[in-house]
Amino acid sequence: MNDLQSLARRLMTLDDRIVACMKCGFCQQVCPMFGATMMEADVARGKLALVSNLAHEMIRDPRAVADKLGRCLLCGSCEAACPSGVKIMEVFLAARELVYEYIGLSPVKKVIFRGLLTRPALFNLAMRMGAPAQTLIFKKSRDAQNTVCAPMLNFMLGDRHIRKMAARPLHARYGHVDEPRAAGGLKVAFYPGCMGDKMYVDMAEACLKALRHHKVAVYMPRGLACCGIPALSSGDARGMVAQMKISLELLEQGSFDYLVTPCGSCTATIREYWPMYADRLGAGMKRLADDLAAKTMDINQFLVDVLRVEAAVPSEDAVTITYHDPCHLKKALGVSAQPRAVISANPAYTLKEMREADRCCGCGGSFNLFHYDYSRKIGQRKRDNVAASGAKVVATGCPACMMQLEDVLSHNHDDIVVKHPVEIYAETLK
C-alpha cells in the first residue's frame, strides 16, 4: 500500500462524521473566511467534501487539501450553526493532523511547537531576552491602543500593530504561587495563558486582583506550558500533547476547586481537547484531564456563576462600552451573558451592543500568522461594527481577540480602547 492510500485509509476513519453533512450550505452565512472570499472551498461544506474526496482517493493532491484546510480560523461558527450537528472542528483538527503527518510539518512550526512551546523555561527565556531589544525594533503607533509596529521587520511581521511583550512577564512577577485557602473559602488554579503571561500582563493582574478581592486563594505553578491550541490547529497533535503533559503534571500537584483562565481559547482547549487528546498519554493522564476539564471555567463565568458578581445601574456620565463575543467562549462554551454582566458590574460604563457581536474577529490564533491579509479583511468588518456602535471602549474575553481588535482599530486610527471584561470590573476594586 502506498503512502497516499494509507493516508486515505486513515482519513476514512472520519467518514462517519463527514457523511453527516447534508450539504445544505447554511455554513456560508456564518463563516468569516467565506465572508471574505465567497469561495466554496473556504466554507465547511466545501472542506468536508474535499477531505471526503481525499479519503475516497478522488483527489490526488494532499497539499491542495492541506492548503484549503489551513484557510480556516477554527472559530467553530459553522459547527454552532450546523443543522445536522456535524462535529466539524473534530474533523478539521483530525484531518489537519493526518494530512500534515503525510506532507510534513514546516520547519518553522516544528521549532515553535515542538522545540519552544514544549520547553516553557526556554520559551520564557527567549521572550525575556527579546523583550529589551523591542525598543530598538518597534516604534510606537501613536494610537489609543498603545500598540507598536516594526517597519524594519515588515518583511516578517507584516504591517501588524501589536502590543509589546511585557518587560516582566507574569510568572517573573509572581513566581510559584500556592496560597492557603481561607476558612471555608474557595481555591482556584489560575491559568493565565501565554498571552496573559507575556503580553497582556495587566489583564492577568486584574484577574488576580478580582480573585483576591473575593478572597479566592490561587494556585499558579511556575512553568505552565501553552494550552496547545496553536500546535493542534497546525496539525501538530504531538506537540500539543507534549505541552499538555507539562501543564497536567504541574496542575496535578495542586489542590483547587476550579481552574480558571482569562482566555476563551485556553478554556475551550482545556475543556474540550485536553480530554480528547489525553488518551495518548495513558489512562492516568486521561482521568486527570477529564477531572480537570470538568472544573475548568472561563473567569467571567466564574465571577458571575460562582462568585455571584452582579450588574449595576450605570451612572449618568457612564462611558459607552461594547462587547465582542470570542468564538471559543460563545460558540464552544456558551458563555456570553457572563462577560456582559462582569462589565455591567462597573457603573462607570454603559453597555451598548454592536451589530454581529458574535461574528468572528478574524484572528484565529496562528491563522493570523499565515493569512494576515484575510485576517485583516475579516477584522475590518468587526472594526466597522465596533466603530458604528459609538463605544469608547470595546471589551472581549479572549486575549487573541484583544490583539486582533487593537491591530484593526489602530490601523483605522480609532480612538477606542480594548479591554478584558475583568479589567473593567477590577477598576471598581481597591
Place this chain on the structure above:
Amino acid sequence: MASQALIKEFEQLLGKENVFSSEADCQSYSYDSAVLNPVVPAFVVRPTTTEQLGQCVSKLYENGIPMTVRGAGTNLSGGTIPDRSDTVVILTNGLNRILEINESDLYAVVECGVVTADFANAVAAKNLLYPPDPGSQSVSTIGGNIAENAGGLRGLKYGVTKDYLMGIEFFDATGALVKSGSRTVKCVTGYNLGGMMIQSEGTLGVISTAVLKLVPPPKASKAIMAVFDDIQKAAEAVAGIIAAHIVPCTLEFLDNNTIVRVDDFTRAGLPRDAAAILLIEVDGHPAQVEDEAVVVEKVLKENSAVTVHVARDAAEKNKLWEARRMALPVLARCKPTTVLEDATVPRSRIPAMMKAINEIAAKYRLEVGTFGHAGDGNLHPTFLCDRRDKEEFQRVEEAVDEMFDVALKLQGTLSGEHGIGTAKAKWMEKETSRGTILFSQRLRRALDPRGLLNPTKLVGI
C-alpha cells in the same frame, strides 16, 4: 478538458482571483444540496459586473461549452450540479448589489447574486416586506430563487417568488441582453418573459437583475398551536379555517414521528402520542388579527383538536415555533443521509397522502418524518437513511418513486418548491404529457440552439 488558453482569456476578463481552475476548487463546485452524484466542472468563473456576466455567457457560447449557473448551491434537485466534465460553472455571488429600494413605488432592483435574507433585512430596515422566505433564505440568492420559483412558509397568504417578480434582465444563450417587465404595477410591453424565466432552472437564459415587488409589513401577528389525535381531523380543521375565509400567513404541520424525534432531542414536552400538530399564524391589522385568532381557535375546537394554545406574547410565539424550526435539524441528525422531498397535493388530500407516505415507508422498511406547509398541501416527507448502504438507498429510491405515483393520483405535483433538476426529470412526462416534453424541448432548442444552458436539467435538450 478545458484549454489553458480559454482559462487565460477568462482570467484577463475577470481577473485571476475570479477564475478557479485548480482540482480542489473545481471539486468544491461539483455538488449542491441534492443527494446526487457530484460532477466536477472544467473550471469556475465569477463575474463581478453584469456586463462581465454577459461576456462570460457569450464567450462560452462561442466556444460551445455547456454552462451551469450557481448562486449558493442550495438546490435540492441537482439543478446546480454541472452536467458534464467540460461544463463551466458561472458563479453569481460576485453580483450581490442591491441597486435600489423604492419606498414610494414599492419595488426593489437587485443583482442576481444578492442573498435572500440580506435583501429581506435591507427591505425590513425600510419598514417594508419582501415575503418569499424559502428555508435556505439565509444563504440562497435571488437569482436562484427566481430560477427555482422558491416558496417558503408564507406561501399560502403571500404567494411565492413568481408573485413578486415585476421585471427581469437576463442574457440569452448567445450572451445578448434581454429585458422584460418594468418598475410599474402594470406593464404589457411584449411577452411576459419574466414569467418564462421563473422556474426555468437555468435552461433558458442567465438571470442578471430583477425588479421585485415589496409590500407593507403586517402590523400584528398571532401564533396558535393545535394538537390532533387524528390526521383527518387536522386536515378538516385546515379546510375549516379556509372555509371560514381566513387565510393564515403560515399553516404548518408536523407528523407523529417528527414530533417524537423533536421531543427526544429538545425534551420540550411535546405531545408524543399526537397524530399531528398544526401551527397557525395570522397577521395583518391588530383588530383583524384578534378577530381571526378567535375564529381559528373556534374552528380548531370544532374539529376536535385535543388542545389549542394561543401564544400571548412574542416569547410564547417563539416557543411555539421552536418545534417547527427544529423539525429538519432534528431529523437530519438521526441518520447520515436526509432525503428531503416536496411532493405536493391539494390540501384536502393531505390525509390520503400522509397515509400513503407512512404505508410506503413501512413497505420499504424505512424511517420517514413528515412536516411541511399544510395550508398549501406542500409536504416534506423526509427519509432518514445512510447513502453508503446501497441496498437501503435502493429502497429509498423505490419508495420515493412510489410516493410520486400517489401524489399524481391525488392530482398533486412532483415538486412544490424544490424543482425538477435531474432528480425528478424522469417523472415529468407522467405528470404532464408527451406533448409538454416535446414543446419544452422545442422551446429550449429555439432559444439555445447549441444546447449549452444546463442541458440535462428539467427536460433534456
